[in-house]
Each structure stands twice: as C-alpha cells, then as structure tokens.
Amino acid sequence: MSESEQIGAVPARTPPFWRTRGSSPAGVVFLALAGVILIGWVLVAARGGQFLSLENLVGVQQRSAALGIVAIGQTLAILAGSLDLSVAYLISLSSLVAAETMAGRDGNIVIAVAAVAGISAAVGLVNGLVITKLRVHPFIATFGVALIIKGVLDHLYDGPAGKVPESFQHLGYDRLGPLPVSAILWAAVAVAAWFLLRRTTLGHRIYAVGGDQEVARLSGVRTDRVLIVTHVLCSLCAGIAGLLLASRLGAGAPTVGTDGGYDLESIAAVVLGGTALAGGRGGVGGTVGGVLLLATLDSVFNQMEVNSFFKDVVRGVVIVTAVAIYARRKHGRRA
C-alpha cells in the first residue's frame, strides 16, 4: 500500500515528521556542554591543573565511547516510542560471548564478532516480537528479557571468563593520531544512525511510529516491522559496546554492563540530548551531546577529586534540570 493513498487519513494534530525533526533542542545540550567545559576549565585551572590537555580529552572520548554507542541504539528505540532496559545485561553477555569465542586466538575474532552480532540481533528480535506481537509494554518486555539474561549469566558465570587476543585489544586502547579507535567506532555508529534517521525511509518511519503509532499505521506504515527492526538495531549497538568493553578488559565479565549502569544511564543521555521520552522527536546529534556532557562532568569531578556520591547527586540534578528546561521550551505538550 502506498503512503500517498492514505495520507488523507492523517489527522492534522500530528505535525509531519520533516517539521518535527528540525525542532529538537540538540543545540541546547551543546551549549550546556560548552558551559560545563568552560566551568571545568576555570575550576581545574584555579587548582593549577590543565583541563583541556590532550590526555584528558582522550580520556573523555574513551570513557564515553561505550556509553555513546549504547545510547545511539537507545535513541532509535526511544524515537520509535519504545525503550530498552535490557541493554546492560546484553552488554555483559556480549562481552562474555566475544571473549569465550576468541579464547585468546587471533583466528577466532571474525567468528566471535559474528556470534555477538547474532546473539544481540536475536535478543533484539525477541524484544521487538514480545512488544509488537504479544503487546507487552516495552518497559515490562525489555525488563523481563533483562531478567532472563541476568539469570543465565548468574547461572553460568561467577566472574570474568574467556580471553581476548592482543590484536583485538587495539580496538580499546589504540589511537589514530589524537583520536582513540573506540571514539572513531562511536562516531561511525553515530553517523550510520544519523544517515538511517535522516536519509532513509526506515528512519522517517521510526519518527512516524514514535510520533503516533495509530496514525502511522493508518498511513500504511507497517508499525510492527519498524519497531522490531529498531529493537534489533538497538541490541546490535549494545553488542558492539560489549565487544568494545571486552577488548578493554581483555576478557568477558558478567557484571560489566550493570556496573556501568548502561541501561538507565543511556536513557538519561538520550533524554539529556533533547529526545522526547514519548518518542517521535529528537535525534542522534543531541544524544552525542548528552553523552559528552555526562563524560565531561565525570572528568571535571575526577580532576577535582570529588566524592563519587556527590557526583551522583549532581548528575541527578543535571538530568532533571535539563529536561525541565526542554519542557519549558515546548510548553503546551506533555510527554
């Protein structure tokens, strides 16, 4: 069914996606980022340190790469009006699958990457199918899948397992000039997601489904299929993050995903980037800004040697304040 035949069925209250795309408050998050960098620079300089040193910038990029990649996937899920709470456990699972399959041998890297891709795609498929075909709320569906993975992980592993060959560790630690390889990987994932959302039909459909699922369906979008593909992509991002973390650790670890808090943290980064939790509005650019903002805050705190509990307090305040500001800018509509 072509979309043009059905276009008359679209009620006027949903703005067309080409208009909603432009209005994301991604600019605000970069302004905030600039502000944090400035404040951090002043604070650190006042203590005689150097905030904008190469070492520190590389540190920020490296810290943010794993979270950044997960958050890109989470952006897709949230834009489609869903969300994914299973990413943290999937990251742990991927790191273990990668390290166990590689078992320290260079020859196994390709198989290991394929295995991780296969498993994460399968988890995404299950998430998507449970949400669309069984009509379970995404919160419960992905939380249930998270519990399932957690149970399997706890049952099979007590601690780190497997071994990553040295050649694969280049992914986590090497640099090309000033740029860490992990940051380049993150940038590649972000550009791919940006291209998907802005230049492909699937991307437009993700916005349409997130904006109003019923309207999208009436306009001839196969909403179930879009949601399933989105969840597969989101899980693949988590799988990539798992590979990256395995290469950093040199092994797989059953708690690497949950220790990093990648589930809630990635959602926080997406929302910090101005993407509406209700779906349909926002984009990848804001998410990149949100992740960088969280990483820069972290870096400032580290340099100031701030208590880690105080960090949590500030992070909580920053997230809520940022979203309150976005809400003020688009008042009238509630998420």
Next chain:
Amino acid sequence: MRRTLPIFGVLAVLLVAIAVVNPFFLEPAGFLGFVKRAAPLVILAAGQYFVIVSGEFDLSVGSLVTVEVVVAARLIDGDESLTWPVLGLLLVLGLLVGLVNGAVTTLLRVPSFITTLGMMLILSGAVFLWTGGAPRGALSQGFRAFGRGSLGPIPWSVLILLAVGVAAVLLMRADFGRTLVATGDNERAAALSGVRVDRARILAFVLSGLAAAVAGILLGGFAGVSAQVGQGLEFQAITAVVLGGVVLGGGRGSVVAAMAGALTLEALFTLLNLYGISGALEFTVQGVIIIAAVAAGALRLPFRLRAST
C-alpha cells in the same frame, strides 16, 4: 473489575502449589510468616499503584527505602528513646521526597521516568555522602519490632499491611480515587471536567513516598541495615503492579489487584526456592513469567473491547 480476576486465580494456584510442597505453609504461623515477608513489597506496590494509575512511574522508591533505613540507623544509633521521633521524621522524609517528585513532574513538566530516575541518583548519592560511603549506626530494638516483632501471634508487619491495605481501598473509593483514575485515563478530559489533575498526581507521588517510608521501616527491622536493602525494589514494585493487571500509562486497574500482584510475586519467589531452582536461574523464570502474565492480559483485551462495544 473483570480484568483483576486472573491475578487472584494465579495467586491461588501458587499458594496451593506452595502448600503441596510445604504443608507447614497451611498452619497459621507458616502463612503469617509468608505475609510478613511479603508485607514491604505489597505496601510498595500499593504506593506504586497510585502513581501508575495516574499515568506516571516512580523509580525512586528503591533508593528511598535504602535512604530511610540508613538514615534511621545513623540517627537512632542504638538509642531507644529516639525511636519514635525518628519514625516520625522518616515518614516526613518519604512525604517530602514524594512531594518533590510530584511537583517536578507536574509543575516543571518533566516526564516522571526522568524525575524519579534523577531522584534515585540524588537520594542514593546524598545519603552515602552523609554517612561516608557505608551505613553507620544501629537501629533500636523498638524500631526493629515493627519488622520482626509480633502482637500475640500476629506479626506487626501484617497488621501494618492490613491497615495500609484498608486505607488504600478507602482512598480509591473516595473522590480522590476517582479523580486519580480519571487523570490517568484521559488527562485532558479530566482537567476539562474540573479535576485538579496536578494536585491528584502530586498526592499520588506523596502516597508512593509514604509507602516507601513504611516499607523501609519494616525492612529495616526485618532485614537489618545494609546499603543494598532497597536495591531493585522499584522494578519489583512496578512488576507487581503490572502483574495485578494495572495498565502502564494509567487509568485502569484496582489497588487490591496490585497488592495481590505483589503477593503473587513473593509467592513465586517462595515457590522457586522450594523447588530448589538455583538462585540464579530464578531471575530467568521470573522474567519469562512476567512477560507471559502481561502478554496473557494484553492478548485478552481486544476480545473484551469487542464484547463491550
């Protein structure tokens, strides 16, 4: 109302299954022990129900429970005479946290998922900033009595649970309950017909905060002081409410069913233990059952709609 019936069936089946494996469960002491263990989660589920039925989430209750226990231990520090003042303070703390959650969500228009996620970070960060990283001090015997003591044969926590349950049912039967459900069902329609939507939601968050305070008091006595006492409770409470057939997004479901959902979840944990399913795989079984239960509820819905229209 029909939507709430399945959960009672599931609960009955689980209780029978437990009794078959463990006949002690049929004796008053055995059953009361089970209810006592379940009481904190059931109370949390009642609080979470108010928030969910109004169309919001409260992710902060788990860390609020931890905060309540840690604050109580630090302030009381074994001093019996401080028991009652601190109990009052804990309730006020729960109320204040709920008030802030509600005000930020409604007045500043921050989605509750984010508000309460931020509150979760702030609470757990602040309390350990205050105590220096680990819980300190000790609870008094008088404080611990609520979680572990009993009045004659009946544990205090069961009595408190009954009181909370009755209060919750009465609240939902009063005007407040109707306005809350109307708010969750269709905010705009409710506002246009004169419901003070924001006030109803703020009250729901306050009730959830109070429930977390009560649950924290019970857990402090029952399980003792630790930094992990409230960990994961927010997800368990939400799961319990959804198991009870309450719809995420608001407007549908009863508080009794939500509390039955929490009892069901607790019965499920008990049963898995009895059948010797190892602690780890328990999570897997739990995940499958939660998805299956919610899916069963969701799949039945379209037929209902067709029958009723």
